[in-house]
Amino acid sequence: MAYKIIASKCTNCGACEAACPVSAISEQGGKRVIDAGVCIDCGACASTCAFDAIEA
Structure with missing residues (x-):
């Protein structure tokens, strides 16, 4: 099961994108x-x- 981003909490800072080892x-x-x-x-x-x- 893939992780999901909760749009109402996300500030679009990009830290998660930088941390992802597979560029998902x-x-x-x-x-x-x-x-x-x-x-x-x-x-x-x-x-x-x-x-x-x-x-998750």
Whole structure:
């Protein structure tokens, strides 16, 4: 199960995108999104997010 970004908590800072080892996170329409087909469920994005905007 891929991680998901909670849009209401996300500040679009990009820390999660930088932390992702497989480049599964990108910006689309001014929001960060996680590509579930690429995500390896490592949790690097969630542990990096200072706003608790990423959930499993």
